[in-house]
Amino acid sequence: QVQLVESGGGVVQPGKSLRLSCTASGFTLGTYAIHWVRQAPGKGLEWVSIISYDGSNKYYADSVKGRFTISRDNSKNTLYLQMNSLRPEDTAVYYCARVGQQLVFYYGMDVWGQGTTVTVSS
Amino acid sequence: DIQMTQSPSTLSASVGDRVTITCRASQSISSWLAWYQQKPGKAPKLLIYKASSLQGGVPSRFSGSGSGTEFTLTISGLQPDDFATYYCQQYNSLWTFGQGTKVEIK
Numbered sequence: 001q002v003q004l005v006e007s008g009g010g011v012v013q014p015g016k017s018l019r020l021s022c023t024a025s026g027f028t029l030g031t032y033a034i035h036w037v038r039q040a041p042g043k044g045l046e047w048v049s050i051i052s053y054d055g056s057n058k059y060y061a062d063s064v065k066g067r068f069t070i071s072r073d074n075s076k077n078t079l080y081l082q083m084n085s086l087r088p089e090d091t092a093v094y095y096c097a098r099v100g101q102q103l104v105f106y107y108g109m110d111v112w113g114q115g116t117t118v119t120v121s122s
Numbered sequence: 123d124i125q126m127t128q129s130p131s132t133l134s135a136s137v138g139d140r141v142t143i144t145c146r147a148s149q150s151i152s153s154w155l156a157w158y159q160q161k162p163g164k165a166p167k168l169l170i171y172k173a174s175s176l177q178g179g180v181p182s183r184f185s186g187s188g189s190g191t192e193f194t195l196t197i198s199g200l201q202p203d204d205f206a207t208y209y210c211q212q213y214n215s216l217w218t219f220g221q222g223t224k225v226e227i228k
């Protein structure tokens with residue numbers, strides 16, 4: 001079964017760090033670009049970051065640039081989002097999502113994880 | 123940055139209705155647009171990609187059209203399972219979602 005499973009969420013104080021993981025099963029992670037998308041409580045979807053299938057290209061939303069780092073270890077079928085200098089406005093459910101065509105960036109997101117919740121609060 | 127604006131924000135409809143949601147881009151995005159459905163507490167589900175291509179497994183009552191800056195998602199014959207929030211998303215230049223349209227029971 002093709003799926004993505006996020007982990008690593010939790011409650012963290014402002015200014016602290018957290019690392020999210022996204023583990024793939026049922027398909028070869030190493031041939032797909034992967035996004036992180038977040039959703040604040042009661043709000044819409046916000047694109048956060050994307051990494052190419054081989055990790056050579058990465059893009060970030062302005063709201064997280066310089067604070068978040070996306071990476072991947074294809075040998076472990078796992079993707080990461082290192083979140084530093086966290087702010088209350090980073091509070092959200094974080095989803096990883098697969099680009100729906102191999103080796104490309106520009107396609108819809110066809111497989112999503114169930115999400116992991118990050119709460120930034122003192 | 124490309125901004126995506128959906129209308130309406132909320133739509134009240136009945137089972138069997140034909141429903142249309144509009145998405146406008148702040149600049150041309152060719153056909154690089156996707157539509158998603160999200161139910162409360164669940165991850166989004168891809169419905170349409172490249173403006174009008176139906177994702178596998180999605181019922182044919184869903185259809186998408188448009189190019190450039192104006193796009194529509196149409197549900198022909200609303201079913202009980204279709205009451206949800208719908209998002210458009212551009213992928214012409216980085217990635218941006220619309221603010222969402224909630225389809226609720228009339």
